[in-house]
């Protein structure tokens with residue numbers, strides 16, 4: 642039995658979610674410092690290889706503590722690493738969590754992978770974690786991500802104006818949320 646077969650995996654049609662592990666370090670590292678990607682996450686600030694390794698170890702500890710769940714998004718067809726998605730800062734009393742997602746290689750954007758991965762992640766949040774609310778933050782200029790989140794049912798509940806300095810300008814951050822049950 643392979644390591645993948647031993648771990649819990651969520652399968653979609655074209656992508657699967659696999660729990661993050663140290664074996665993913667080199668895949669994550671490749672392309673991580675690409676400004677085209679970083680500008681959409683938290684700015685063009687380089688990270689060291691060792692920082693990424695420490696980040697994975699930290700995520701594993703947080704998963705053990707049931708505070709975070711981070712998954713690698715893999716393409717089923719060829720087992721290729723596509724990116725990461727996860728539920729963070731889980732508040733069990735409020736049954737709420739923060740969502741994060743990145744398809745790392747820009748060549749894989751707008752091919753439906755992110756949408757399918759997020760449907761699997763959100764289903765995991767409702768069905769297995771018993772969450773009732775998933776929230777996220779997204780740069781207002783990231784129109785692809787905002788479009789996808791809205792398509793998945795997320796609503797903008799607020800905007801932090803000029804909250805971050807990215808690539809020479811101050812940018813707005815939309816706060817979005819999705820509820821398991823529709824609210825009146």
Ligand SMILES: CC(C)(COP(=O)(O)OP(=O)(O)OC[C@H]1O[C@@H](n2cnc3c(N)ncnc32)[C@H](O)[C@@H]1OP(=O)(O)O)[C@@H](O)C(=O)NCCC(=O)NCCS
Pocket residue numbers: 678681682724742743744745749750751752753754755756757778779780783784785786788789792
């Ligand atoms: C955001 C992200 C996860 C979305 O995943 P993806 O696989 O690219 O998205 P999908 O292909 O599933 O869906 C993208 C949708 O946006 C649409 N889209 C693409 N470019 C767009 C644009 N400039 N403006 C508006 N909509 C756009 C696509 O047409 C598609 O919508 P449709 O299904 O209605 O046609 C991915 O692009 C990514 O990782 N980007 C870089 C990191 C990032 O921005 N992370 C989110 C930070 S909050």
